[in-house]
Amino acid sequence: xxxxxxxxxxxxxxxxxxxxxxxxxATQTGSKTRVSARDxxxxxxxxxxxxxxxxxIPDRGVTAFIGPSGCGKSTFLRCLxxxxxxxxxxxxxxxxLLDDVDIANPDLDVVELxxxxxxxxxxxxxxxxxxxxxxxxxxxxxGMTSSKDELDEIVYSSLRRAGLYEEVKDRLDQPGTGLSxxxxxxxxxxxxxxxxxxxxxMDEPCxxxxxxxxxxxxxxxxxxxxxxTIVIVTHSMQQAARVSQKTAFFHLGKLIExxxxxxxxxxxxxxxxxxxxxxxxx
Amino acid sequence: MTDTTASPGTGTVSAEENRxxxxxxxxxxxxxxxxxxxxxxxxxxxxxxxVAILFGMIIFKGAPAFWQATLTAExxxxxxxxxxxxxxxxxxxxxxxxxxxxxxxxxxxxTLSNWNAVVADSIRKLAPDMELERKxxxxxxxxxxxYKLRDMFVENPDLLGQTVSVSMLGSANTDVWLKGNIDxxxxxxxxxxxxxxxxxxxRLAEEGVIRSAFAWHIFTNVDSRSAPASAGLAGxxxxxxxxxxxxxxxxxxxxxASAVYLEEFAPKNRxxxxxxxxxxxxxxxxxxxxxxxxxxxxINYFKLPLSAPLVGGMVLxxxxxxxxxxxxxxxxxxxxxSLRQAALGLGASQTQTVFHHVLPLTFPGILTATIIGVAQxxxxxxxxxxxxxxxxxxxVPATPMDQATALPVQIYLWxxxxxxxxxxxxxxxxxxxxxxxxxxxxxxxxxLRTRLEKRQ
Ligand SMILES: Nc1ncnc2c1ncn2[C@@H]1O[C@H](COP(=O)(O)OP(=O)(O)O)[C@@H](O)[C@H]1O
Ligand SMILES: [Mg+2]
Numbered sequence: 215x216x217x218x219x220x221x222x223x224x225x226x227x228x229x230x231x232x233x234x235x236x237x238x239x240a241t242q243t244g245s246k247t248r249v250s251a252r253d254x255x256x257x258x259x260x261x262x263x264x265x266x267x268x269x270x271i272p273d274r275g276v277t278a279f280i281g282p283s284g285c286g287k288s289t290f291l292r293c294l295x296x297x298x299x300x301x302x303x304x305x306x307x308x309x310x311l312l313d314d315v316d317i318a319n320p321d322l323d324v325v326e327l328x329x330x331x332x333x334x335x336x337x338x339x340x341x342x343x344x345x346x347x348x349x350x351x352x353x354x355x356x357g358m359t360s361s362k363d364e365l366d367e368i369v370y371s372s373l374r375r376a377g378l379y380e381e382v383k384d385r386l387d388q389p390g391t392g393l394s395x396x397x398x399x400x401x402x403x404x405x406x407x408x409x410x411x412x413x414x415x416m417d418e419p420c421x422x423x424x425x426x427x428x429x430x431x432x433x434x435x436x437x438x439x440x441x442x443t444i445v446i447v448t449h450s451m452q453q454a455a456r457v458s459q460k461t462a463f464f465h466l467g468k469l470i471e472x473x474x475x476x477x478x479x480x481x482x483x484x485x486x487x488x489x490x491x492x493x494x495x496x
Numbered sequence: 497m498t499d500t501t502a503s504p505g506t507g508t509v510s511a512e513e514n515r516x517x518x519x520x521x522x523x524x525x526x527x528x529x530x531x532x533x534x535x536x537x538x539x540x541x542x543x544x545x546x547v548a549i550l551f552g553m554i555i556f557k558g559a560p561a562f563w564q565a566t567l568t569a570e571x572x573x574x575x576x577x578x579x580x581x582x583x584x585x586x587x588x589x590x591x592x593x594x595x596x597x598x599x600x601x602x603x604x605x606x607t608l609s610n611w612n613a614v615v616a617d618s619i620r621k622l623a624p625d626m627e628l629e630r631k632x633x634x635x636x637x638x639x640x641x642x643y644k645l646r647d648m649f650v651e652n653p654d655l656l657g658q659t660v661s662v663s664m665l666g667s668a669n670t671d672v673w674l675k676g677n678i679d680x681x682x683x684x685x686x687x688x689x690x691x692x693x694x695x696x697x698x699r700l701a702e703e704g705v706i707r708s709a710f711a712w713h714i715f716t717n718v719d720s721r722s723a724p725a726s727a728g729l730a731g732x733x734x735x736x737x738x739x740x741x742x743x744x745x746x747x748x749x750x751x752x753a754s755a756v757y758l759e760e761f762a763p764k765n766r767x768x769x770x771x772x773x774x775x776x777x778x779x780x781x782x783x784x785x786x787x788x789x790x791x792x793x794x795i796n797y798f799k800l801p802l803s804a805p806l807v808g809g810m811v812l813x814x815x816x817x818x819x820x821x822x823x824x825x826x827x828x829x830x831x832x833x834s835l836r837q838a839a840l841g842l843g844a845s846q847t848q849t850v851f852h853h854v855l856p857l858t859f860p861g862i863l864t865a866t867i868i869g870v871a872q873x874x875x876x877x878x879x880x881x882x883x884x885x886x887x888x889x890x891x892v893p894a895t896p897m898d899q900a901t902a903l904p905v906q907i908y909l910w911x912x913x914x915x916x917x918x919x920x921x922x923x924x925x926x927x928x929x930x931x932x933x934x935x936x937x938x939x940x941x942x943x944l945r946t947r948l949e950k951r952q
């Protein structure tokens with residue numbers, strides 16, 4: 215854990231000029247697998263929500279989950295940071311490896327896992343505290359900094375990365391709940407990346423936002439993929455096409471098809487995928 | 497779609513006919529609304545009316561009790577009546593304990609002097625021509641006047657042989673007579689005061705010697721049976737205060753901790769469902785049952801003292817706990833789940849999530865519930881009767897383990913006092929004090945709540 219986050223810290227500050235090139239290489243090489251799920255089944259009480267899902271999520275870049283409402287995209291996303299633990303009656307079986315550690319193992323410390331796998335939710339949910347406190351909370355509880363200066367540095371750089379710093383730098387002590395919806399969502403992204411996670415999960419992060427705020431967030435995601443492994447759930451196929459390099463299509467709790475985004479949208483192998491992207495189901 | 501075309505669903509009804517039907521029903525709908533509104537206003541008016549009548553009656557009856565007949569008399573500390581050695585002074589080589597013992601002996605001797613004679617003489621001087629008997633003169637003022645004079649003398653023995661003016665409280669019967677709370681036409685044998693004292697009181701009131709003064713002693717004195725005019729609420733007030741402190745110290749931590757555990761940590765299963773049902777039922781248990789429980793457990797089993805505010809507070813805690821638990825749980829439930837998800841998603845532990853994010857939001861709710869629970873407990877009487885807090889206590893309790901009574905119990909005791917003419921007003925006055933405290937507590941709850949909510 216220690217070594218990983220140090221590595222991560224180093225990777226956090228790539229020279230701006232080479233950034234684009236780095237992405238290029240990452241996506242072109244297909245890169246190594248970061249998360250690998252095998253035969254994941256999820257039940258809510260008696261009801262089964264996911265059936266034998268197996269998928270590899272590549273390091274860096276954006277993986278999008280698409281599919282009609284209720285097909286289990288959020289459920290699977292929540293398996294990746296064990297947020298399903300917080301749901302009464304939810305049972306997960308199968309194997310999910312994050313760098314060779316089985317994160318589906320019940321004995322795993324979820325606190326550590328969630329520091330490594332951050333999450334941004336559908337509805338912006340900043341804490342009813344100041345903007346600064348919102349971002350500082352994660353580093354603080356994980357004891358990531360030893361001085362106020364260090365903490366300031368993390369807060370400012372996270373806000374900068376989330377493209378929010380310029381807008382809020384004069385009112386860091388104002389409540390985060392006073393921002394606009396789009397700003398709140400970027401604040402939540404800043405809050406999530408302040409703990410320097412390796413994987414960032416986003417569950418329909420733009421569904422509560424207007425088109426302009428959505429465009430800003432999509433741009434932001436595009437920048438963040440240099441440094442994070444991003445998994446995004448979206449109900450908008452255009453969004454998946456715009457931001458992701460890999461796409462997985464879910465239907466009725468089953469993973470129907472996965473592959474490079476371009477291929478899924480232009481040349482899907484499965485009939486159901488084709489129906490979905492042409493608007494015949496969902 | 498235009499006028500006469502019949503729409504598919506409505507058969508042959510034209511749009512015009514349709515509008516007419518709606519219009520016809522409209523009058524009835526408006527009438528129904530007016531009737532319902534009228535009933536609502538009437539209900540509120542009735543409720544407010546009852547409250548106004550209740551308050552009006554209590555204030556009408558109780559307010560006069562805050563002013564009591566008081567007079568100032570010249571008191572001669574007659575050396576022939578007050579047989580006293582000089583006050584002892586500490587001798588060289590005398591131990592403090594010995595000195596204190598000697599002082600006590602002297603005070604006892606002073607007390608044995610005929611202070612009633614001193615009081616009666618000073619009253620007689622107010623109407624020298626009336627040739628009052630001592631009994632008649634003494635009846636005019638409250639019997640605690642003699643202790644007041646004694647205490648003055650013990651404090652300052654140089655008063656011997658001097659004359660000083662002393663303010664004296666009229667007796668309860670004098671007060672009743674002058675306020676007209678007793679039928680003046682009753683025969684002599686049914687009057688509380690002798691004919692001579694009645695005449696004296698009327699005359700002194702006319703001369704302005706007896707005035708109506710604000711009765712501060714209602715707030716500073718303890719209850720008294722021998723001198724009802726000087727009876728006050730201080731003892732009951734302190735008893736109630738101790739109980740409130742016990743309730744706050746016990747009910748808030750236990751209540752909040754149980755609510756947080758049940759709501760945030762406990763697994764949701766049969767057992768916790770059962771506990772939940774039981775807590776809700778506890779809130780509906782008649783308070784007297786808690787009194788029985790307290791008597792059986794705290795007093796009979798744990799051998800805690802009778803009549804102690806500590807025990808009273810513990811019994812009231814049992815009563816207040818469900819209120820606080822239920823209110824805390826509902827304010828915990830009102831915290832949006834998205835906030836918990838946000839904290840958990842960042843890697844906060846369950847405890848951190850609760851203490852850093854959830855509890856701060858529920859603080860106004862918990863505070864309000866606490867104050868309202870405490871206010872309820874403040875007004876509770878029945879359970880206290882069962883643990884002996886209706887005993888007559890003539891001291892301000894120094895600790896929560898001392899015998900004490902409580903404000904509502906004091907009201908109950910005064911309400912049952914045989915001297916109805918005097919205590920009827922006094923009871924209402926005590927109710928006013930209790931209601932005042934309640935209103936203050938509730939106002940505080942509202943004030944703090946709005947302030948805290950504004951800050952968030
Ligand atoms: N907390 C829950 N309790 C019970 N069933 C749930 C819960 N969350 C989701 N489900 C069920 O699991 C299935 C998948 O839901 P979800 O993962 O939210 O779908 P999606 O995000 O693709 O719209 C749905 O049938 C839904 O009803
Ligand atoms: Mg979803």
